[in-house]
Amino acid sequence: MKGNIIPYMNGKFADGDAAFALHVRDIIKGDKFASNKRCSDASFESRQNLFNQCSNLLLVPGDNEWNDCAANEKSPFHQFTDDFPSAFGGGRPHIVRHNSNPEILFLTFKEVGVFGLNLPAGDNYIKDRSSVDINAQWVEEKLDKDRCNLNQLYYLAK
Numbered sequence: 001m002k003g004n005i006i007p008y009m010n011g012k013f014a015d016g017d018a019a020f021a022l023h024v025r026d027i028i029k030g031d032k033f034a035s036n037k038r039c040s041d042a043s044f045e046s047r048q049n050l051f052n053q054c055s056n057l058l059l060v061p062g063d064n065e066w067n068d069c070a071a072n073e074k075s076p077f078h079q080f081t082d083d084f085p086s087a088f089g090g091g092r093p094h095i096v097r098h099n100s101n102p103e104i105l106f107l108t109f110k111e112v113g114v115f116g117l118n119l120p121a122g123d124n125y126i127k128d129r130s131s132v133d134i135n136a137q138w139v140e141e142k143l144d145k146d147r148c149n150l151n152q153l154y155y156l157a158k
Contacts, residue, residue, distance in 0.1 A: 006054045013055055016085035019109075020056035024116075024156050055082045058095070060116035060156050061103045084109075098138055106142045113150040115139055117157040 012018040051057055058080070080092040089110055098104035105116040117135045135157075143150075 002050060002053070009054055013082065013085065016087045019084040019088040020058055020080060021054060022058050022060065022156060024060045056080045060105070061118065098134070101134060104135065104138055106138070108150065111149060111151040112154070114154045115156065117155060
């Protein structure tokens with residue numbers, strides 16, 4: 001990733017061929033619920049340092065960061081660091097994150113809506129184990145505000 005993929009993506013941004021890249025899934029290898037030995041400061045710092053090399057990378061964390069790690073707030077979140085190429089209209093969208101589950105996100109750019117959803121195995125996520133499906137609730141809430149302005153929707157999930 002460090003030697004090939006990130007330089008390739010950054011080249012696409014610089015050439016105006018892409019506005020941003022997405023990483024959807026786990027950034028650390030999983031183990032046991034809330035007791036993964038890989039959930040260390042060093043693990044998260046190494047991922048942060050790696051992903052910081054990509055100028056416009058949006059990360060949608062997986063369940064390994066949110067179920068296997070008791071201290072999941074250390075998971076690296078990325079905002080867009082550079083404006084989008086002029087071919088995409090320039091500027092950069094604001095990312096809105098769910099208050100109690102920041103791995104769930106929403107952004108709009110032009111007439112496109114993008115949802116980053118997560119469906120780990122915790123009680124707060126699975127519909128048949130929880131009274132509220134927070135992913136569905138999040139989508140409904142965001143579309144209720146912006147539905148008239150959006151022509152396309154993308155749902156990104158692990």
